[in-house]
Amino acid sequence: MNVAILGATRGIGRALARxxxxxxxxxxxxxxxxxELGKSARDLEARAAPxxxxxxxxxxxxxxxxxxxxALDAAAVALGKLDAVVVTAGLFAxxxxxEGDPALCRQVLEADFSGTVLFCEEARRRLLAGxxxxxxxxxxxxGDRGRKPVVLYGAAKAGLARYLEGLxxxxxxxxxxxxxxxxxxxxxxxxxxLPVPPFAGEPxxxxxxxxxxxxxxxxxxxxxxxxxxxxxxxxxxxRAVMRRVGF
Amino acid sequence: xSVAARERRSEDxxxxxxxxxxxxxxxxxxxxxxxxxxxxxxxxxxVLADRILELDAGSGRLRAEAGLALGDLVWALxxxxxxxxxxxxxxxxxxxxxxxxxxxxxxxxxxxxxGRHVVALRILTAxxxxxxxxxxxxxxxFRATLGGMGLTGHILEVELGLARVPSPWxxxxxxxxxxxxPFLAALRESAGDWPFTVGWxxxxxxxxxLGRGVVLRGRWARAEEAPDGFPRPLRRWTVPxxxxxFALNGLxxxxxxxxxxxRHPRRPRAGVVHPETFFFPLDAVRSWNRIYGRRGFTxxxxxxxxAERPGAVRRFLEVAAARGGxxxxxxxxxxxEEGEGLLSxxxxxxxxxxxxxxRPGLAASVDALxxxxxxxxxxxxxxxxxxLTAERFGALEPRLAAFDEVRRRWDPERRLRSAQSxxxxxxxx
Numbered sequence: 052m053n054v055a056i057l058g059a060t061r062g063i064g065r066a067l068a069r070x071x072x073x074x075x076x077x078x079x080x081x082x083x084x085x086x087e088l089g090k091s092a093r094d095l096e097a098r099a100a101p102x103x104x105x106x107x108x109x110x111x112x113x114x115x116x117x118x119x120x121x122a123l124d125a126a127a128v129a130l131g132k133l134d135a136v137v138v139t140a141g142l143f144a145x146x147x148x149x150e151g152d153p154a155l156c157r158q159v160l161e162a163d164f165s166g167t168v169l170f171c172e173e174a175r176r177r178l179l180a181g182x183x184x185x186x187x188x189x190x191x192x193x194g195d196r197g198r199k200p201v202v203l204y205g206a207a208k209a210g211l212a213r214y215l216e217g218l219x220x221x222x223x224x225x226x227x228x229x230x231x232x233x234x235x236x237x238x239x240x241x242x243x244x245l246p247v248p249p250f251a252g253e254p255x256x257x258x259x260x261x262x263x264x265x266x267x268x269x270x271x272x273x274x275x276x277x278x279x280x281x282x283x284x285x286x287x288x289x290r291a292v293m294r295r296v297g298f
Numbered sequence: 299x300s301v302a303a304r305e306r307r308s309e310d311x312x313x314x315x316x317x318x319x320x321x322x323x324x325x326x327x328x329x330x331x332x333x334x335x336x337x338x339x340x341x342x343x344x345v346l347a348d349r350i351l352e353l354d355a356g357s358g359r360l361r362a363e364a365g366l367a368l369g370d371l372v373w374a375l376x377x378x379x380x381x382x383x384x385x386x387x388x389x390x391x392x393x394x395x396x397x398x399x400x401x402x403x404x405x406x407x408x409x410x411x412x413g414r415h416v417v418a419l420r421i422l423t424a425x426x427x428x429x430x431x432x433x434x435x436x437x438x439x440f441r442a443t444l445g446g447m448g449l450t451g452h453i454l455e456v457e458l459g460l461a462r463v464p465s466p467w468x469x470x471x472x473x474x475x476x477x478x479x480p481f482l483a484a485l486r487e488s489a490g491d492w493p494f495t496v497g498w499x500x501x502x503x504x505x506x507x508l509g510r511g512v513v514l515r516g517r518w519a520r521a522e523e524a525p526d527g528f529p530r531p532l533r534r535w536t537v538p539x540x541x542x543x544f545a546l547n548g549l550x551x552x553x554x555x556x557x558x559x560x561r562h563p564r565r566p567r568a569g570v571v572h573p574e575t576f577f578f579p580l581d582a583v584r585s586w587n588r589i590y591g592r593r594g595f596t597x598x599x600x601x602x603x604x605a606e607r608p609g610a611v612r613r614f615l616e617v618a619a620a621r622g623g624x625x626x627x628x629x630x631x632x633x634x635e636e637g638e639g640l641l642s643x644x645x646x647x648x649x650x651x652x653x654x655x656x657r658p659g660l661a662a663s664v665d666a667l668x669x670x671x672x673x674x675x676x677x678x679x680x681x682x683x684x685x686l687t688a689e690r691f692g693a694l695e696p697r698l699a700a701f702d703e704v705r706r707r708w709d710p711e712r713r714l715r716s717a718q719s720x721x722x723x724x725x726x727x
Contacts, residue, residue: 065309090349091349094350097350101377101378240308243308243314
């Protein structure tokens with residue numbers, strides 16, 4: 052499979068790219084920092100089977116939508132044909148920081164919602180033009196319910212999840228398979244320094260479960276799997292309870 | 299040992315290491331080398347900085363970030379006909395940790411420590427400067443960092459020469475030997491023809507049986523000797539919970555040792571084995587340390603100059619036996635030339651490693667073992683230590699002054715420090 056990944060230099064994206072490369076998928080990396088992208092590309096080439104071709108890179112920033120088309124075109128040219136586009140990139144900050152810093156808040160909302168949606172639109176057009184393909188995007192369990200610690204971040208991820216659901220309904224018949232991954236708390240550098248809650252996951256496991264969902268074309272997948280049940284409960288809690296509890 | 303401190307992790311190691319007292323890898327040191335001093339709340343972790351930056355098949359050179367796990371490296375190298383030049387007994391260590399402890403392996407008598415194969419290091423100094431050092435550039439910092447337990451600077455990147463291997467399989471021979479002198483002779487003789495040697499002895503056997511043990515030696519299988527298939531990473535068993543404290547007692551250890559001994563043939567028997575089985579036998583069981591119960595265990599490892607002082611190993615083992623303490627494993631390895639690292643552990647002689655289950659009064663036993671080591675002119679391995687006193691360590695380590703000198707140059711305030719360096723080297727708490 053030929054896969055373009057936005058966000059493969061760090062965290063779950065790094066683990067995901069390594070697992071895809073290890074099984075022989077051909078990769079193209081998109082991200083903000085060309086030097087970082089180059090290092091990650093060399094790492095993937097070294098870790099994958101010796102037969103794997105070189106991994107290409109191009110600059111792409113979720114806060115700069117004008118560059119999306121060129122970045123995806125570069126990926127399509129390098130890979131020959133685009134079979135899948137994966138977005139693990141995103142911004143995160145704690146609710147306290149977002150409330151106190153409107154500029155940062157705007158960046159997080161733009162990157163995690165409008166930026167990601169516009170990127171997906173470009174990806175969707177190219178995949179459909181090639182007869183279909185797979186689009187996997189990382190949302191979050193934070194989008195499943197309005198909650199005290201993730202009011203703003205969760206709102207962006209909720210909007211993103213709704214968009215991906217609509218995309219699935221509208222274009223599935225034309226061969227576009229959309230996968231929305233909702234990780235629970237995962238121990239990555241993004242969550243470094245935060246208190247680790249129960250059911251925390253490791254990026255390698257989340258990456259493996261995401262790849263399984265990508266292969267099977269499951270529209271929504273929680274990872275680690277227990278979060279599906281945790282969120283099922285939280286979604287059903289009455290507002291009176293949500294106003295009182297801290298999560 | 300409980301840790302109240304928290305790791306700070308990032309793919310950008312320099313960002314979390316800046317200002318931290320220490321950077322740690324996968325935390326497999328047996329003592330407190332990778333723990334911060336008691337009053338320090340955070341420590342940098344290298345494990346997310348784990349990229350291979352350059353792998354040049356032509357020159358056999360590797361450059362990688364310091365948090366790269368040895369296990370990941372092994373499986374990236376083997377399909378290309380390479381292997382790390384030196385590996386310790388577990389693959390759950392990072393490259394940076396291997397350099398910091400200047401690890402040795404079964405091929406020490408031929409290849410020395412990992413330090414011999416390190417070409418260059420990128421280091422974040424205590425002053426916050428990023429430096430490339432090697433035998434040519436800042437050689438004092440380079441040499442002090444090999445085996446310097448992370449106290450000379452945060453290791454960010456490692457450049458390493460690799461070993462070429464003819465196949466990914468190992469041809470191994472094992473046999474048992476009765477008596478310490480024949481055992482040491484067998485190790486010595488094996489060293490002449492075999493690049494990998496190690497031995498295990500039953501510390502609980504006494505009298506004439508003292509030193510009954512098993513010798514293991516190996517080399518890379520040639521292409522025509524190797525099986526057709528490529529080895530796959532082995533599946534691992536897990537010890538699911540801590541065994542009760544009494545599970546490991548004199549009787550059960552005696553029984554284990556006797557069974558282990560008898561499983562091996564009298565005469566050398568050869569066979570092709572998986573490289574993980576050969577190099578990392580304990581990794582086959584995850585959380586194997588749980589067999590020691592909640593109190594856990596520590597190790598003691600020393601190297602004794604057996605050639606200059608014949609009988610040094612016997613005298614040491616007699617002290618160990620007298621002190622009791624049910625050592626599951628007692629591993630012996632003949633060491634070759636001393637490395638360049640200012641505090642590098644191995645020197646010519648025989649290295650002895652003992653497992654010591656934690657118990658009240660263990661510190662006194664460890665001190666007795668250290669005294670015995672000192673009496674024989676040996677030295678101890680910092681990566682295994684958690685109980686030595688500063689006084690004993692100072693006596694055992696005449697090289698400490700030279701190491702301190704380099705630290706004075708690069709870190710006069712001793713900002714970089716660990717629980718171990720506070721205990722042994724007089725660092726500020």
